[in-house]
Amino acid sequence: MPTTAPTASSPPAKRVGGTPIADVTASNSTLRRFLHGLPGVDAVGLEARAASLGTRSIKTTAKAYAIDLAISMVDLTTLEGADTPGKVRALGAKAAHPDPTDRATPTTAAVCVYPDMVAVAKQAVAGSGVKVASVATAFPAGRVALDVKLADVREAVDAGADEIDMVIDRGAFLSGKYLKVYDEIVAVKEACGDARLKVIFETGELSTYDNIRRASWLGMLAGADFIKTSTGKVAVNATPANTLLMLEAVRDFRAQTGVQVGVKPAGGIRTSKDAIKFLVLVNETVGEDWLDNHWFRFGASSLLNDLLMQRQKLATGRYSGPDYVTVD
Template sequence: MSTNTTAERLATEVTSSDAAFRRFLHGLPGVDPVGLEARAASLGTRSIKTTAKEYAIDLAISMIDLTTLEGADTAGKVRSLCAKGRNPDPLDRSTPQVAAICVYPDMAGVAAEAVKGSGVKVASVATAFPAGRAALPVKLADTRDAVAAGADEIDMVIDRGAFLTGRYLDVFEEIRAVKEASGEARLKVIFETGELSTYDNIRRASWLGMLAGADFIKTSTGKVAVNATPANTLLMLEAVRDFRELTGTQVGVKPAGGIRTTKDAIKFLVLVNETVGEDWLSNEWFRFGASSLLNDLLMQRQKLSTGRYSGPDYVTVD
């Protein structure tokens, strides 16, 4: 939990009972879906000059949590992904490193050894990802195992069933317990926005996660039909902006799933710049959860550098 006294005091006050927490979360301003989607679409049409595009591409690369979360993952695949994250373009050493390598807990140790000394973080999904259907002791053991193996960051999923049936305090207490089990690792709380049904629910989940001590709030697992969108990410950016204004505590945002092209990434960076400003324009406070986005960014980066597109063998296929 944040040591900020304002955030602590607010959390204590609004979670004094189920009824108090419900009043607070349902008392948040309602979301105008049409207005939200129109604003997100409008920001996505901004034209970017070449020099700004060069900056945006490098910034986006540095914000990627390069991810492999497949049942067929092997130690060799994870080591290969780590090598790519440390040195995305072997022909151009000016290319930034990615922010983190994101893997399952049993691969956290492999990743930690492979990125040792590089500055690239190891992020591990936990708490019975992606469904989150496990007892709390299992989720906490999952988290502790990942941290013990070398994870710098934990990406947890909330219990959507509890949230959707209004058991907000249960979700709050679970996040707090996972936060404690994470120790020094930063905690990203995944809402699976595609399953929350309404924008109002996404706003409530954002505030719930931040009050419980999330270091980041994250849109999705990437394992359902609807993942990160400009609209749900804009809504979460507004939430972290308002939370900092109220409490003084800054929380990061991580859209994940479905962001595959440079054009997509730049749209999200415009959302960040226009909604929360420069304070969030670093990988300390904004991340992309992605597996294929890096390849397109590298292709576009080389196009800006040489004036031509490379062949299909210029980047590795993950």
């Protein structure tokens, strides 16, 4: 498992395929022409490849490595109306020491909370290396004015957030108002300051794989540090197929611009078996450069519990009782 990660994201892209990004985004019509000029997605081929990679088996030593790597990639998340400071402090403690009986267990990548809980989370993970991520821009619907979205971001950043997870205006995107979505991402990116920006598409609401590919490129053109599948608040969240498509997008974007962008599948990933399937997708599609929590994350809550149970099983040959891990 990588022990160090880059300290900063790649610089913003200036050109794509030899064309200045300023020209691509000069108007809604130029941006539409670019996005609709991307190759169409072969849905059957995409799903078949995702399913095929999901059948790969790995040996015990590789499984132990994969479980530790997956733990280190978890954004341990609580995004409920009933969140309290006590719950957030407990989550932060778990992120910093996932298994208190085994201090060799990696920390998670981050804890993810609402903006009003950022200060509490920051205090809870102090000194651990765990980042604090905050959803913003009126998560999960994003249906408020831009100035309200930017105030949401600034509140989180001022409280100490290291990362911001924003939602795009899916209504604008599906209406073909691509420049509006682009401009909002650019504005949020500026409001983030030094915090890294994850752009959430809510792929379950985008209807088609072609739309997911277009949203991926739109987010990256606007300066996203990560592209993220879902809020976890709708029926269809991260799937192997939509994550594979987004991995292909970041691979192709780097080939054209030299800029590397991370990927975060979120929602519905609950077991170690699921997580390992996604790591196989990463390895086979974009390679080792993305096998690090600086470039790949899992948005999850219950996933960590299963990873810890499976880790303990590999170490001792048996499962612990139901009280081995905390129930989130």
